[in-house]
Amino acid sequence: MGCMEATSPARGGARGRNPRGQGERLRDEILGATLRLLDELADDQALSMRAVAREVGIAATSVYIHFADRDALVLAALERCHRDLRAAIDRAEAAEEGPVGKLRARVLLSGTWAHAHPGLYKVMHESTLNRRASMPFKRELADRTTRAVRRCMDAGLAPPDDPAAISFDLRAAVHGAVSMRLNLPDQPWPPLEQQVDRFLVKLAGVRLPAG
Template sequence: MTSSPRHTPNRRGEGDRLRQDLIAAANRLLEAGASHESLSLRAVAREVGIAATSVYLHFPDKVALLLAVYQEHFAVLARHLEEAVAGHDDPAEQLHAVARAYCRFAEEHADVYQVMFTLPGPIGRVPREITSEERPGLPAILTFQRVISACADAGIAKITDPWPATLCLWGALHGILSLRAARPTLPWPPMDDLIDAIVATHLEGSTGA
């Protein structure tokens, strides 16, 4: 009588290492041109060199894997923004600094930035409230909101609700980054000049100047 094969548990740390390998493989495929629709767990497993069934030990579905990819990238972005803010005490300088840090991250990590915005939100497109854990970009955007609120408290931006102002500023920065990438032959001014114009318009427009 032949006994059935028994699963051998991973050594300590090997499971976490495989999880990181899967995230890295998914990211490589996305950077190489795979879309969130075309990416498959089978392709990710093949990239890592494991059986497709092994992926399910760490990610129940593709959405969970994509979320993990985005969480890592947005966590790095959030740290960059916090470091930029920490270098200044004046709220206006903080706003300029956080805007520059955001755009610098996007330009220095163009492939990563593209991957971060490949999946339409909300993740999974399910008719329910989306948790904070399912919004990997939220900590970065809340940094913007905190700085904009500080500008309002300092009297340099007459904003009654910082959240719409935050979304408008983020949208303007993301729009400029996307347009510069899509139309590189346009005679674009230096990025710092564009950032200063966006921030100045945002603040001065808020105060009625």
């Protein structure tokens, strides 16, 4: 299931009680509703447990059965979203040929996803939640990008260097490009794909195929 897909009923619709043994399904619906609202609000502190309950069509007490407080709910939702994003990036990478194509697919999808889901991006990377709580699950994407950079170096397609440092530079550049687009939308931005290609050439030293 993708970050923004959901199994919950229509907004505000009443729902009956889940049959016994389907608590995990309700938990998944709560997480899906939380992600939709976070993408709209772009602010985890503007989210309320009651709003999530209304979105799913349940009593607020049912949300508290699964999550102790708002931070616990938001962190669980972001972890699920990050897991789904990681899987999507892995699929995009697998569809490409060669280490450079795979690295490009990985970096580009990270950027285009963030641009398509600005609210979730802001909560995941720019909110005060980052200072209040640990998000170790974000490390997984970073490590996979580092491995992709290393494969380019091992194949002689990028200059020898510290792959972790290059990975960090690439991620910082893409995050910066996305954040500036979201916060300064009226600027004449070039296509994100063009910027990502320049980052790969200038920061990782790879040679992209013509065309």
